[in-house]
Amino acid sequence: MISRSCSALLIVGHGSTVNPDSSAPTLAHAAEIRRRGIFADVACCFWKEEPSLRDALFFFRDPGIREVYVVPNFISEGYFTRTVIPRELELTGAGTTRHGVQVWKYCDPVGNHESMTERLLQRAREVAPGAAEAETSLLIVGHGTELNDNSAVAAKEQVEKIRALDRYAAVLNVYMEEPPLVSDWLKLTGTKNVVVVPFFISDGLHSYEDIPALLGIESGSDRGRHELHGRSLFYSTAIGTDPKFADVIIEQAKAFDSRKPVLQSAS
């Protein structure tokens, strides 16, 4: 169980060597969780930024810290969560004992959390507050298959869940690099309102430049409403920039304990 005296949190992000905004949401969520005083210590590490995952091996050396919750701030399971993070952090399984007394608990990525559907819906409502859902198509943008991960699968699962709620006129997956393409949004939808939510962790080059270009709106333009081809197009920031992701990170840490009672006793 998370304790403010002996539990630490390590949030793992991808980061970028070219995009200054890539790590910003992860750092913001860490700052928010730190402010709440739930954990004895909160740190971040990144694959492509500092501190590195290897640096994190030297974190949490306070003898009072008995457990470290490792939460990947990734949209889905895949190459990073299954290969890179365990390798770089030298995790040997769901629970890894360090220094004799400290257990590193490898939690599910944030994108796996059950609240993700509600987060997407909330994002859609925020960007298009006046749009009646019955007259609105909701497009969830995924990366596509360029990366060796399951982000497209995760995006598909979310769309199915939202579609099952039967609130929106249509709910569709669109991708940047494979059909159905985000650039075909006009053909894919028939409603007056179209809401587009990027299913990404951060607002990077994709959501600042690539997706706006594919939608036909100005590159780097403000999020929000755009009138195009007689339709109202609402373009949201990346789902991972939602401040509520801080709650999701905490929930994923809590979920580790409720799902893996056997490992707890092994610590």
Place this chain on the structure above:
Amino acid sequence: MSSLAQEVALGKSLAAGLWCIGQIAIEPQENGRFALNHREDAGRNDLIAHTQPEKAAEIARFDDAGKYRPLKTAPNLRRGWRLVLESVAELRVALDLFYPGRLDVFVAWENNALSATPLRETLARQTGMYRVAAKIGEEEANTLVGNFCASDGGCLRTIMWRRDENGTTPSTLLPAEKFDPRYDQTGLGETVIPLLCQEACNLLVAEARKSVQGQDRRGQ
């Protein structure tokens, strides 16, 4: 919340007179406060003051030309700011954003708990797009490290790792002080909390990959 070991260690380092880290000067204030600024901004009275430790991330993100700094230990920290912090705890948070991870690595070193990883081991561990980086030749690795990690224009860290498990020097092009934790890598000659590098960073691995790919292309 109890004082963490790192905060205690930081307090001890300050008490021992280590008032500089990288390009940052730490100045003790009244009531346990600290004021931070760029070492080259000492004496300036036109600095823009901030009080939130998280502001450090924003200051560290871009250089004076507005260019993104993917390597926070590069010698191009922005100038013109002053950050006033309330406590050692806030100081630790800020320094961790200016120089991510360096404080923990320094504390591990002070406690004789720092293990360095040879460059060859780091490269051999890579998978996916970086797997090819392990193919870098000895001469190319020597040149790459000599250029990329140089304190003058490259990185202000003190290299603790060796090129391989035989203890080969990371680069014959770097001066001996590049491997000396007591040396002020800025060249200003003060007593500093060193920015220790226990393992090649992802940026260097990426450069090794580029070097190998460039060589492959030249060989075709």
